Amino acid sequence: MQKSMRDSDLTVQKQRRGAVRAQELAELLGEGGLLARTLPGFAPRPQQLAMAERVAETLERGGVLIAEAGTGTGKTFAYLLPALLSGRKVLISTGTKALQDQLFSKDLPLLKSLLDIPVRVALLKGRANYLCRHRLDLHAPEAAARPILAGDMRRVLRWAGLTRSGDTGELATVAEDAPVWPLVTSTADNCLGSDCPAFSDCFLTEARRAAQEADVLVVNHHLLFADMALKAEGVGEILPRVDAVIFDEAHQVPEIASQFFGSGLSSHRLLDLARDAEREARAEAADTPELAALADGFGQTVADWALGFGRVERRSDWLDLLGQAGVAEGFARVRDGLAALAEGLRAGAERGKGLESCQRRALDLLALVDFFARHEDRSFVYWFELRGRGVYLNATPMDIAERFHGLLGQGRQALVFTSATLAVNGDFSHFQERLGLAEAETACWDSPFDYRRQAVLYVPQNLPEPRDPGFNMAVLQAALPVLEAAGGRAFMLFTSHRALNEAAGWLAARVPYPLFIQGRAPKGQLLEQFRAAGNGILLGAASFWEGVDVRGEALSCVIIDKLPFAAPDDPVLKARSRYLQEQGKDPFWDYQLPQAVIALKQGVGRLIRDPRDRGVMMICDPRLLSKGYGRVFVDSLPPMRRTRRLEVVQAFFAADAAPSDGAA
Numbered sequence: 001m002q003k004s005m006r007d008s009d010l011t012v013q014k015q016r017r018g019a020v021r022a023q024e025l026a027e028l029l030g031e032g033g034l035l036a037r038t039l040p041g042f043a044p045r046p047q048q049l050a051m052a053e054r055v056a057e058t059l060e061r062g063g064v065l066i067a068e069a070g071t072g073t074g075k076t077f078a079y080l081l082p083a084l085l086s087g088r089k090v091l092i093s094t095g096t097k098a099l100q101d102q103l104f105s106k107d108l109p110l111l112k113s114l115l116d117i118p119v120r121v122a123l124l125k126g127r128a129n130y131l132c133r134h135r136l137d138l139h140a141p142e143a144a145a146r147p148i149l150a151g152d153m154r155r156v157l158r159w160a161g162l163t164r165s166g167d168t169g170e171l172a173t174v175a176e177d178a179p180v181w182p183l184v185t186s187t188a189d190n191c192l193g194s195d196c197p198a199f200s201d202c203f204l205t206e207a208r209r210a211a212q213e214a215d216v217l218v219v220n221h222h223l224l225f226a227d228m229a230l231k232a233e234g235v236g237e238i239l240p241r242v243d244a245v246i247f248d249e250a251h252q253v254p255e256i257a258s259q260f261f262g263s264g265l266s267s268h269r270l271l272d273l274a275r276d277a278e279r280e281a282r283a284e285a286a287d288t289p290e291l292a293a294l295a296d297g298f299g300q301t302v303a304d305w306a307l308g309f310g311r312v313e314r315r316s317d318w319l320d321l322l323g324q325a326g327v328a329e330g331f332a333r334v335r336d337g338l339a340a341l342a343e344g345l346r347a348g349a350e351r352g353k354g355l356e357s358c359q360r361r362a363l364d365l366l367a368l369v370d371f372f373a374r375h376e377d378r379s380f381v382y383w384f385e386l387r388g389r390g391v392y393l394n395a396t397p398m399d400i401a402e403r404f405h406g407l408l409g410q411g412r413q414a415l416v417f418t419s420a421t422l423a424v425n426g427d428f429s430h431f432q433e434r435l436g437l438a439e440a441e442t443a444c445w446d447s448p449f450d451y452r453r454q455a456v457l458y459v460p461q462n463l464p465e466p467r468d469p470g471f472n473m474a475v476l477q478a479a480l481p482v483l484e485a486a487g488g489r490a491f492m493l494f495t496s497h498r499a500l501n502e503a504a505g506w507l508a509a510r511v512p513y514p515l516f517i518q519g520r521a522p523k524g525q526l527l528e529q530f531r532a533a534g535n536g537i538l539l540g541a542a543s544f545w546e547g548v549d550v551r552g553e554a555l556s557c558v559i560i561d562k563l564p565f566a567a568p569d570d571p572v573l574k575a576r577s578r579y580l581q582e583q584g585k586d587p588f589w590d591y592q593l594p595q596a597v598i599a600l601k602q603g604v605g606r607l608i609r610d611p612r613d614r615g616v617m618m619i620c621d622p623r624l625l626s627k628g629y630g631r632v633f634v635d636s637l638p639p640m641r642r643t644r645r646l647e648v649v650q651a652f653f654a655a656d657a658a659p660s661d662g663a664a
Helices: 002-006 022-029 034-038 046-061 075-085 097-115 133-144 147-160 203-213 221-233 250-260 267-284 289-307 318-322 327-351 353-374 401-408 429-435 471-486 497-508 523-533 571-582 587-604 630-636 646-654
Strands: 063-069 090-094 121-123 216-220 244-247 263-266 314-317 380-387 390-397 414-419 441-445 455-458 490-493 515-517 537-540 557-560 615-619 641-643
Touching (some): 022 034, 022 046, 022 075, 034 097, 046 075, 046 244, 046 414, 075 090, 075 097, 075 244, 075 414, 090 221, 121 203, 133 147, 216 221, 221 250, 250 390, 263 267, 267 289, 267 327, 267 353, 267 390, 289 327, 289 390, 314 318, 318 327, 318 380, 327 353, 353 390, 380 571, 455 646, 471 490, 497 515, 497 537, 515 523, 523 537, 587 630
Parallel strands (some): 090 216, 090 244, 455 615, 455 641, 490 537, 557 615
Antiparallel strands (some): 314 380, 380 390
16 A cells, blocks of 8 residues: 555655645545556545635634634644644644554554654653653552552553653553552652652653654643743743644633633642652651651641641632631731741751752742632632632633733744634634734634434423422433434533433433443543444533534434533623623623534534434423524534424434434
8 A cells, every 4th residue: 555655646745845835735635646547445525625715714824813613623634734744843732642642553553654744743642641750769669558559550560660651641541540649650740850869761751852843833821821831931841832723622612721820829839839749858858857846747747737628629719718707817827838848948958959849849839828718819809719629719800802812923933723613603802812813814614414314413402490499300201312313422511510310310220221420430431332332322511512522323423411601600701791891892692602512513523423423312392492582502503403403403313314303
C-alpha cells in the first residue's frame, strides 16, 4: 500500500513546505482523492473540503477563524492536513486528553504516513500526567505499607521500569483518580526543577524538550492557558512560540480560560504542603523536631477547617460564607498557622533543597490566603466549592475578553477555533464577545448526516415543568416505554446528580437491561461496558454530555431530562448576571440562554455519530415548546423529524423507516 501511495499522481510536493492550494486539498480529500483511495470507509464530504480550504487560508495569511463543523464533517482531518502541509509551527489544543491522545497516536501518524513528509510531531500534557522518578522513590516505601496504596504502587513500579514517555495514561490498570498518582507525580508547588536528583531522567523535561523542537505540537486547553497565565505574569513559559494555534473543542475555551485567569486555593494544596514540610523537616532538619511538629500542627489546623464545612457537595458565594459565624475565624487560624510554618521554614531553608522549596511554597500560599481574606478586587467573583473531601476557593474574573484578546495577539499570527457547538442558531456573537474576538471571521458547515431520515426528536406531552416536585418521576415514567421500545441501548443525560441517582434507584427494579451509572466506575470503563453490552442504559451527568463517541446500534436513544440551564443559585452565574446588568445587557438572553443552547447541542450530538446510525432524541422539558425562547433551542438543533406521540417513537424502533406525523 505504501508504494502505491508514493506512486500516485498526487500533486502535493511531499518535501515542499509552504502555502497549501485548494487543488492540493481536493486531491487529498475530494472524490477519488488520496484518502478516498487508501483509507477504508473514508467518504469525501464537501463540508470537510470547504473547511480545510478555509483553515489553510487562515494559516497562510493569519487572522482569526471561528468555525463550527457539525458532527460527521470530519473537522479533525480538515485542520490536520493544512497544519501538516503549511510549513508553519502549529500548536493544536484540545479540550480533552482523549482527543489529544487520538490526534497524536492515531490521526497524525496516519496522515504523516500517507503524505510522506518530514514533519516533527510532539505531544505535551500537564506535569501531573507524567511520572516523577524522585517522588516515586520518596513514596514507594510508605505506600507499600498501606493496603489502600500497595497494589497500585506495585503496578506503578513495574510500569516505571518499562515506560519510555512516563505518560500516566499508559497505565490503564490504575484508575485516573487513584490516590497513588499524587504521590508519584509532581505539581508546580513540589517540583524541585534542576535541583531534583532525578532531573537528568525527568520525563516531563524530555517531553518539553520535544515540544520545543516540534513542527506540530498537540496540547490541551488547560496546559495552554497555564502557559498563557505564566507569560502574563512574566515568570516564564511552558510552550514554544508558534505561528498558529488551532483550538479544537473550542466551546470549552471561555470557561477554561476563566479558570486560569483567576486564582484558586484548596485544602488539598495546603495539606500537601504540611505533609511535604513534615517529611523534609525529618529528613533535612532531624535535630530540630519542632519544625516537623509545626508542620504537623498546621496540617491538623487545615484538616479541622475543611471538616467544619461538612461533606455535602455544594457551591456558594465565598463572601457570604465569610459572614457566617466561625468561618472567618477558622480561616484566620489557617492563615496564622501558615504564617508560622513559613517563618519556621525560613529558618530551616538553608538546611536542604526540600525545605527551601517548601518555604517558597508556603510564601506563595500565604499570598493566596491573604488574597481570599481581603477579597478586594471587584473584577472577580469569589466563590467556594465542597467537592469530595476538599474545600476549593476560587476567584473567577467577570470578563476575560480584553485579557484573552491581548494575550493571543502576542506572537500568534493565525488562530482557528473549531467545534461542533459554537453558534446559537447560526450566530457566533456569544462566543466572540466572551473572548474579545469581534473582528474574527466565522464559518459554519452543517453535518453531512441525513438527520430527517436518521433521527426523531420526541418531546412527550403532558409533562410538568422542571420546577414541579413531581417532574423527575414524570420524566422516568415517560422514559420507560421509550427504553422498552429501544430495547435499552440508551443514554439518559441529567442536569443534576440528584436526579441521576433517583433514576438509578427507580429503573433498577423496572428494566431488564444492564444499568451503567456515572460515579460507580471510571468513565472509560463504563463506556466500554456499555458498548459491549449492546442493550445497556447509561445514566450520566455533565461529563457524559460531550466528548463521548458511541457508534452503531449500542446507542440508539438519548434521553435528556431538561434544558441545561445553569443552576440559578450558582455564585458565578449570579455575579456575572449582575455584571451584565450593570453594562446594560440582559443576563438571560445574552448569557444564560446561549450557554444552555450550546450545552444542549453537545448532549444531542451524542446520538448520531455515523452515517448508518439511527435513533430517537427524547427531550423531556416542556419549555422547549411552551416558552418563546424554546424556539432558539429548536432552531439550533439538527433538522430531525419531530413528534409528540409515543407511537411514532415505537414505530421508529419497530421498522426501518418510521412515518412522520409532522407534529411540532
